[in-house]
Amino acid sequence: MLNVQRKNLGTVSLLNLDGKLVIGETDLLRDVVQTLPSTTSVTLDLANVTLVDAHGLGVLLHLREEAEARDMRFELMNVGYHLREVFRMTHLDAVFHMRAGVEFLRPAATADRTPVAA
Numbered sequence: 001m002l003n004v005q006r007k008n009l010g011t012v013s014l015l016n017l018d019g020k021l022v023i024g025e026t027d028l029l030r031d032v033v034q035t036l037p038s039t040t041s042v043t044l045d046l047a048n049v050t051l052v053d054a055h056g057l058g059v060l061l062h063l064r065e066e067a068e069a070r071d072m073r074f075e076l077m078n079v080g081y082h083l084r085e086v087f088r089m090t091h092l093d094a095v096f097h098m099r100a101g102v103e104f105l106r107p108a109a110t111a112d113r114t115p116v117a118a
Contacts (some may be wrong), residue, residue, distance in 0.1 A: 001019050001020075001025060002017060002018070002019040002022075002025040002026065002028060003018040003028075004017055004018075004028055004032050005018075006032060006036075007037075007064070008037070009034070011039050011040040011041065012039060012040065012041045012042075012043060013036050013039045013041070013043070013047065014043050014046070014055075014077075015029070015032060015042065015043070015045075015048050016045045017045060017046055017048065019049065019050065020049070020050055020051040020052075020056075021046075021049050021051065021052045021053070021057035021059070021060070022052070022053040022055060022056050023053060023056070025054070025056075026055065026056060029059065029063070030059065031064035032062065033063045033067065034066070036072075038065070039072055040071075040072060040073065041072055041073040041075065042067050042072050042073070042075070043074075043075045043077050043092045043099075044060075044074075044076050044077065045074070045076055045077045045101065046080070046083060047078035047080070047101065048079065052086055053109070057090060057092060058061075060076075061092070061095070062108065064066055064096065069107060074096075074097070075096070075097045075099060075101070076096050076097070076099075076113055077098070078100065078101045079098050082084055089103070089118050
């Protein structure tokens with residue numbers, strides 16, 4: 001099961017994903033991204049994503065397109081070695097902007113945490 005937790009950090013929406021980004025598990029992520037408040041950027045934290053299949057990659061591409069159509073920047077954060085290799089082998093590492101979590105850190109007191117799924 002894929003869990004998504006949204007944190008609003010000013011004009012940035014940070015989505016912490018936990019689980020597998022695979023066929024049958026992506027509807028919640030799609031719903032969360034489509035209902036985001038007006039922000040300048042959406043960042044998906046993949047630190048706790050254990051598996052991404054072809055369907056999951058397609059969903060990420062679709063969400064990126066939707067975000068850009070709404071004039072939002074779309075980024076991936078904390079992409080582990082194995083997931084980074086999947087992006088490299090599929091040449092999607094050239095499509096997605098990926099960053100390390102330390103580049104994004106802000107004081108925890110500024111985060112408005114909204115759980116989306118348990």
